[in-house]
């Protein structure tokens with residue numbers, strides 16, 4: 001059973017703007033990603049919006065595999081700040097989970 005942590009979303013919002021709710025799930029980002037990261041942002045960002053931290057931790061490798069190239073973001077019809085959102089996830093993992 002997945003645990004919902006409302007404070008997780010609060011912490012994400014505090015660190016940076018997280019506009020993942022604008023996503024219309026079109027799949028363009030998945031099709032264009034050179035790293036074939038199909039999870040970002042359509043699934044993983046949704047988990048964030050739902051406050052499910054464990055799914056973010058589970059996908060640490062994917063989060064750090066992103067090149068921040070913005071191939072996805074530049075072609076996103078909904079204007080989702082994908083690269084910034086990935087940075088926000090990294091900041092959260094660094095500071096809150098791994099205490100780096």
Ligand code: SF4
Nearest residue numbers: 023024026027029076
């Ligand atoms: S391209 Fe934009 S709107 Fe489409 S799935 Fe990716 S983030 Fe969502």
Ligand code: SF4
Nearest residue numbers: 033066067069070072
């Ligand atoms: S910014 Fe990251 S998720 Fe987006 S296309 Fe580049 S590698 Fe893939």
